[in-house]
Amino acid sequence: MANKREDYISWDEYFMGVAKLSGLRSKDPNTQVGCCIVSQDNKILSMGYNGLPSGCSDDEFPWQREGEDPLNTKYVYTVHSELNAILNYRGGSLEGAKLYVSLFPCNECAKAIIQSGIKEVIYDSNKYDGTTSVQASMRMFDAAGVRYHAYHRTERTVMIEL
Ligand SMILES: O=c1[nH]c(=O)n([C@H]2C[C@H](O)[C@@H](COP(=O)(O)O)O2)cc1CO
Numbered sequence: 001m002a003n004k005r006e007d008y009i010s011w012d013e014y015f016m017g018v019a020k021l022s023g024l025r026s027k028d029p030n031t032q033v034g035c036c037i038v039s040q041d042n043k044i045l046s047m048g049y050n051g052l053p054s055g056c057s058d059d060e061f062p063w064q065r066e067g068e069d070p071l072n073t074k075y076v077y078t079v080h081s082e083l084n085a086i087l088n089y090r091g092g093s094l095e096g097a098k099l100y101v102s103l104f105p106c107n108e109c110a111k112a113i114i115q116s117g118i119k120e121v122i123y124d125s126n127k128y129d130g131t132t133s134v135q136a137s138m139r140m141f142d143a144a145g146v147r148y149h150a151y152h153r154t155e156r157t158v159m160i161e162l
């Protein structure tokens with residue numbers, strides 16, 4: 001009887017891989033964010049990526065980051081990946097679930113994460129660490145008892161480093 005295969009990917013690699021794969025659907029030219037919400041017993045509940053609300057054409061809204069008029073930037077229109085994943089969930093409650101996301105959640109996403117009952121956040125990049133937004137997210141997560149930690153990359157084939 002052969003022994004089981006040993007080089008299978010970990011739960012974290014699996015769920016962060018699914019999150020990053022979702023991010024490949026993003027039309028944002030600068031930052032593609034993907035998210036995957038998982039139950040405590042490791043069932044995938046929902047996925048999302050950053051994009052425009054339904055009905056808003058990717059070709060008729062701005063993708064610029066800068067502009068005199070904020071209405072000519074993407075920031076006022078994009079739905080964040082975490083909010084999309086929360087809103088995409090067609091089941092009952094997300095209470096006690098964990099959220100995998102390729103970029104540390106902003107303060108607006110932190111509010112939605114807390115209010116939906118998600119209790120753990122695993123993030124990959126934290127490129128905006130130190131900003132007001134990230135500091136506010138951490139303060140709210142700490143106060144609300146939502147745990148967060150960085151995804152621990154392991155040496156893997158390119159296939160996993162999506
Ligand atoms: O929590 C988040 N979730 C999320 O989906 N995003 C999205 C919104 C924008 O489309 C993009 C940020 O763009 P940029 O990195 O160019 O500022 O990432 C950004 C954050 C926080 O930065």
Ligand SMILES: [Zn+2]
Pocket residue numbers: 080081082105106107108109110
């Ligand atoms: Zn956000």
